[in-house]
Amino acid sequence: MLLELTNVEVVYSDVILVLKGVNLSVDAGQIVALLGANGAGKTTTLKAISGLLRSEDGKVTGGGIQFQGVPSHLEEPQILVRRGLVQVVEGRRILPHMTVEQNLLVGGKVLGGRAERQQMLQKVYGYFPKLVNLRTRVSGYLSGGEQQMLVIGRALMAKPRLILLDEPSLGLAPMIVTEIFELVERLRQQEGIAFLVVEQNANVALAVADHGYVMENGRIVLYGTGPELRENEDIKEFYLGMSLSGHGKSFKDVKHYKRRKRWLG
Amino acid sequence: MTLPGGVHAETYQQDRALIRTPWQWLWFGGLLAVLLLLPFLGVSSAVGIATVIGITLIAVMGLQLTSGCAGQINMGQSAFMGVGAYAAGALAAKLHWSFLLTIPIAGLSAAVFGAVFGLAALRIKGFYLALTTIAAQFIFTFAMLKLPKAWFGQSEGLRLDPAAMGSFAFDTDNRIYYLVLAIVALMTYGAWGLMRSRTGRAFIAVRDNENAAEVIGVNVFYYKTLAFFIGAFYAGIAGALWAYYVRYVQADQFTLWLSVWYVGMLIVGGMGSILGAIVGTVVIRLMQEVITVVGPMVADVLPALGGQFVFAAMNMLLGGLIIVFVIFEPRGLVHRWNIVKESYRIWPFPH
Amino acid sequence: MASLLSYVINGALTGLLYALIAMSFVVIYRSARVFNFAQGEIVVVGAFLVWTFMSAFDLPVWVSVPLALLASMLLGVLIERVILRPLVGQELFAFVMVTIGLLIFIRGVVLVAWGPEVRFFPAVLPMAAIKVGDLVFDRALVLGGALTLVVAAATSWFFNHTQLGLEMTAVAEDHQTALSLGISVKRSIAVAWGISGLLSTLAAIIFLNGKGMTFLASDIGFAALPVALLAGLESIGGVVLGGLIVGIAVGLAAYFLDPIFQGGVAAVFPFVIMVIILLIRPTGLFGWKTIERI
Numbered sequence A: 001m002l003l004e005l006t007n008v009e010v011v012y013s014d015v016i017l018v019l020k021g022v023n024l025s026v027d028a029g030q031i032v033a034l035l036g037a038n039g040a041g042k043t044t045t046l047k048a049i050s051g052l053l054r055s056e057d058g059k060v061t062g063g064g065i066q067f068q069g070v071p072s073h074l075e076e077p078q079i080l081v082r083r084g085l086v087q088v089v090e091g092r093r094i095l096p097h098m099t100v101e102q103n104l105l106v107g108g109k110v111l112g113g114r115a116e117r118q119q120m121l122q123k124v125y126g127y128f129p130k131l132v133n134l135r136t137r138v139s140g141y142l143s144g145g146e147q148q149m150l151v152i153g154r155a156l157m158a159k160p161r162l163i164l165l166d167e168p169s170l171g172l173a174p175m176i177v178t179e180i181f182e183l184v185e186r187l188r189q190q191e192g193i194a195f196l197v198v199e200q201n202a203n204v205a206l207a208v209a210d211h212g213y214v215m216e217n218g219r220i221v222l223y224g225t226g227p228e229l230r231e232n233e234d235i236k237e238f239y240l241g242m243s244l245s246g247h248g249k250s251f252k253d254v255k256h257y258k259r260r261k262r263w264l265g
Numbered sequence B: 001m002t003l004p005g006g007v008h009a010e011t012y013q014q015d016r017a018l019i020r021t022p023w024q025w026l027w028f029g030g031l032l033a034v035l036l037l038l039p040f041l042g043v044s045s046a047v048g049i050a051t052v053i054g055i056t057l058i059a060v061m062g063l064q065l066t067s068g069c070a071g072q073i074n075m076g077q078s079a080f081m082g083v084g085a086y087a088a089g090a091l092a093a094k095l096h097w098s099f100l101l102t103i104p105i106a107g108l109s110a111a112v113f114g115a116v117f118g119l120a121a122l123r124i125k126g127f128y129l130a131l132t133t134i135a136a137q138f139i140f141t142f143a144m145l146k147l148p149k150a151w152f153g154q155s156e157g158l159r160l161d162p163a164a165m166g167s168f169a170f171d172t173d174n175r176i177y178y179l180v181l182a183i184v185a186l187m188t189y190g191a192w193g194l195m196r197s198r199t200g201r202a203f204i205a206v207r208d209n210e211n212a213a214e215v216i217g218v219n220v221f222y223y224k225t226l227a228f229f230i231g232a233f234y235a236g237i238a239g240a241l242w243a244y245y246v247r248y249v250q251a252d253q254f255t256l257w258l259s260v261w262y263v264g265m266l267i268v269g270g271m272g273s274i275l276g277a278i279v280g281t282v283v284i285r286l287m288q289e290v291i292t293v294v295g296p297m298v299a300d301v302l303p304a305l306g307g308q309f310v311f312a313a314m315n316m317l318l319g320g321l322i323i324v325f326v327i328f329e330p331r332g333l334v335h336r337w338n339i340v341k342e343s344y345r346i347w348p349f350p351h
Numbered sequence C: 001m002a003s004l005l006s007y008v009i010n011g012a013l014t015g016l017l018y019a020l021i022a023m024s025f026v027v028i029y030r031s032a033r034v035f036n037f038a039q040g041e042i043v044v045v046g047a048f049l050v051w052t053f054m055s056a057f058d059l060p061v062w063v064s065v066p067l068a069l070l071a072s073m074l075l076g077v078l079i080e081r082v083i084l085r086p087l088v089g090q091e092l093f094a095f096v097m098v099t100i101g102l103l104i105f106i107r108g109v110v111l112v113a114w115g116p117e118v119r120f121f122p123a124v125l126p127m128a129a130i131k132v133g134d135l136v137f138d139r140a141l142v143l144g145g146a147l148t149l150v151v152a153a154a155t156s157w158f159f160n161h162t163q164l165g166l167e168m169t170a171v172a173e174d175h176q177t178a179l180s181l182g183i184s185v186k187r188s189i190a191v192a193w194g195i196s197g198l199l200s201t202l203a204a205i206i207f208l209n210g211k212g213m214t215f216l217a218s219d220i221g222f223a224a225l226p227v228a229l230l231a232g233l234e235s236i237g238g239v240v241l242g243g244l245i246v247g248i249a250v251g252l253a254a255y256f257l258d259p260i261f262q263g264g265v266a267a268v269f270p271f272v273i274m275v276i277i278l279l280i281r282p283t284g285l286f287g288w289k290t291i292e293r294i
Helices: A042-050 A052-056 A077-083 A100-110 A114-127 A129-133 A144-156 A174-191 A202-208 A226-231 A233-238 B012-016 B022-040 B046-069 B077-095 B099-120 B126-146 B173-196 B198-208 B210-215 B220-246 B256-269 B274-301 B309-328 B332-346 C002-032 C039-056 C061-087 C092-114 C139-161 C163-173 C175-180 C185-208 C215-231 C236-261 C265-280
Strands: A003-012 A016-026 A031-036 A058-067 A085-088 A162-166 A194-199 A211-216 A219-225 C130-132 C135-137
Touching: A003 A042, A016 A031, A016 A042, A016 A058, A016 A194, A016 A219, A031 A042, A031 A174, A031 A202, A042 A052, A042 A058, A042 A085, A042 A162, A042 A194, A052 A058, A052 C175, A077 A085, A077 A100, A077 C175, A085 A144, A085 C175, A100 A114, A100 A144, A100 C163, A114 A129, A114 A144, A114 A174, A129 A144, A144 A162, A144 A174, A174 A194, A174 A202, A194 A202, A202 A226, A211 A226, A219 A226, A226 A233, B022 B046, B022 B173, B046 B077, B046 B173, B046 B198, B046 B220, B046 B256, B046 B274, B077 B099, B077 B126, B077 B220, B077 B256, B099 B126, B099 B220, B099 C265, B126 B256, B126 C092, B126 C215, B126 C265, B173 B198, B173 B220, B173 B274, B198 B210, B198 B220, B210 B220, B256 B274, B256 B309, B256 B332, B256 C092, B274 B309, B274 B332, B309 C061, B309 C092, C002 C039, C002 C135, C002 C139, C002 C163, C002 C185, C002 C215, C002 C236, C039 C061, C039 C092, C039 C185, C039 C215, C061 C092, C061 C185, C092 C215, C135 C139, C139 C163, C139 C185, C139 C236, C163 C175, C163 C185, C175 C185, C185 C215, C215 C236, C215 C265, C236 C265
Parallel strands: A031 A194, A031 A211, A085 A162, A162 A194
Antiparallel strands: A003 A016, A003 A058, A211 A219, C130 C135
C-alpha cells in the first residue's frame, strides 16, 4: 500500500477539530477520488499527508499516516517530496513573476544535477506540448488552463510516486478539465504515478477513479469503487444533481418527498 | 465578549453603554479619584510623570486611530506632533495669542499636514505608506531647521511663556497637570465616541479590506484622509501641550525614534482599541521611568557600561519589547487581558 | 564646471555605495519578503567588528576583515533564526515592526558594547586620493564602486540562473508553494540573511574607510532606502542604476541647493526623492508589478 491513513485526527490552532478519524488508502498506480462539499476537510487531509499543515498551525493529533510503509505524519514537506510525494495545492499556485521554465526548474529541486533536471524538463515538455511555446512567458500572464498544466508539470519534475491533486478543475472550462483528467490517466499509465484527487466535480473525477471516498464534516461517509459510486443513489442525488428518476433535478419535485442523507451523524 | 452573569440590557442605551455593572462604576470612580487627587497623594514626581504620560497618550491615541483602527501605518506621528508644537509655539511666542486659541489651531495645522499624507494614501499603500511617513519625518526636521529664524527659530528653537487665562497662569506642575488631564479626558471621550460611530466602522472596514469596503460604498479615499487628519489633529494637540509644558520647542525633540516609540506603545498595548493606546503608553512610560531611576544605579555598580547606559538601555528595552510582543503577543496586552477576563468568566469551561 | 562635475561624479560613486547597502535590503526582500529596517545597524555592527578585531585585538587586515564578514553573516543567520522564524506566516506589519524593534535594540547593544565615542576606522583600503585633472576622488569610493558593480552582476546572475537562486526567489513568491515543492524555506531565508550581512560589512568598510565613526553611522541605512525603492525592492540589477540615479541627483541637488539652505541638503534629499518615487511608481523601475487577476 503506497499511502495509508489510519484514524487520522487533525486539529487547527489547538482548538478546531477538522478531521475526525479519516481512513483511506491509495495503492501504487491507482487514481483515487476524494469527494465532498466545501469545508468537509478534503484539503486538510491532503495537507496532513504532505506535511503542509504546520504552516497553518495544524497538527495531526491522532492516528497515523504511512507513505511507502514508513510513518510520515511528522515529517517535513521537503523530506516527503524527496521520497516521492508531491502536493499540487489548490488554486493554481504558480510562481507568478517567474517564467514557465523557471517554474519548472524550481520543481526539479530534488533532482541530482543540472543534467538530470534538463532531462526531466524535456520529459515534462513532452507531456505538455503547449508549455513549450510558453517557456519564456512570465507565468502570471498564462491562462487558467495553462497554469494548471504548469503546476502539474512542476510536480512531475520531482519524479513523484504519488501526486496529491487539489481541485484541479477549479475555475476551468469543461474542455480543459477533460484534457487535464485525460492527462492524469496518461500519467498513471505511462509513468505509474498514483493520484489522490480532491474534487468538487464528482462527474469528471469518478470517470477516471479506481475508487473513491466521500467526506463530510471531517469523516469519510462513503467508500466504493469508481463504478459503484457512479451508480450510488446518494451520490447521484447529492453530488451529480440527479433525482430519483435519474434525470436532472426538476424543481417541480422539490416540495415533494426529499431524500435525506442517510449518513448524517 | 461575555458579560458577567445576570447582566443584560433592556434598552438600546443600556446596550451601548461602556460601563454596565456597579463594579465597573466603582473601578471607574476610583480611577477618577486617583487622577484628580494625584498631586495630593504625596509622591513627588508622580505629577510630572503623569503629565508626560497624558501628553504622550493624546499623541498615541491619535496614532491608534490612524494606524490601529484605520490600518494606515504611520511612522511620522512625531513630526505631526512637531508641527503642532511649532504652530503653538510660534503663535504664542511671536504673536502672543492665548493658549485657548493656539492649542486648537496647532491641532488643526497638524491635521492639515497629516491630511496631505492622507492624500498620498490614494496612490501609496501599506508598507510604502509607512516609508513615506518616515521620509516625512526627516523632511520635517530639515524644514524646521532651515525655515527662517524669525518664524521658527531654526536650531535655537522657540521659547514660550506659560499658558495663561488673564491673570491665572498654568505655571506650576499641578496646574499644568490638571489642564492636561482635562484635555486628555476630552480627547479620550472623543476618540471612544468616534470609534463607535459610523466613521469608526468605516475606518475598520478600510483597515480590514479596502476593496470590499469600496464595493459596499465606503469612500475609502475620504476615510483614509480623514484618518490621517484626525490622527494628526491629536498629535498637534499633544505637541501644543508639550510646548506649554516644557516651554521650549526645537526640531530635535521630534525625531523618528519618538515616532517609533509611539508605534511601540501601540504594539505593547494592542492595536485597534482606545484602551490599548492607554495601556501601552502607561506601561512603556513607567518602564522608562524605572530605567531612568535604576539605570544610574546599575551604571555605578558596573562602570564598564559607560555613561550612555541609560539611553542605551532604553533602546534595548524598547527594541526588545517590540520584538517580544510581536512574536509572542502581537495583539498586545489588551488582548491578553481580555483572554484572562474571558477565562475567568467562563471558568470552568475552557472555551 | 569642474566643481559641478566633481559633485556629479562623487555623487555617482556615493550612489554606488548606497547601492551596495540597498542590495542587502533587496537580497533579503527577494528571498524572505521581509523589509529589514535594521540593515543600517547591521552595517554599523560590521564596521565595529572590523575595528575591534584590528584595533582592540591587533589582528592584521587580512584576518580581521574575513573574520568580521563571517561574524556579520552569522549575525544575520542568528537574527533570522531567533526573531524572524517564529513569525513565518504572519502579515507584513508584524515583520516591519520586528525589524524596527531590532533596529532600536541593536543600536542599544552597540552603544553598550562600544560606547558613544568616535572611533577611528582603520584604513583597510588605500587612502590616497585619485586625481584626474582638477578632480579629486576618494580612492575607497572608486574601488567600492567597482566592487558594487561586480557584486551586483554576480548576485543578479545567482538569482536568475542558479538553482539555489531560483529556489530563493520561489520562497519570496510564495512560502507555501515553495514548501510543497520540497524547498527548505528556512534554509533559503537563512542564506539570504547571511549574504545580506556580508554585503553590509563590505559596505561598511568602503563607507568608513579611514574615517571617524560612531553609532550614528547607521543613518546611512535610511539613505539607501530610496535606492532600493527606485530600483524596485526585488531587483538586484536595478539597484545599481537606482544608486547612480539617486547619487547623481543628490550630488546635483547639493551643488545647487546647498548655498540656499546653508548645507544639509545631501542628507535630506534622498528622502525627497523617495517620496517622489513612492508617489509616481512605488514598485520602482524594475520591481515585481502586482499581477492581479480579478
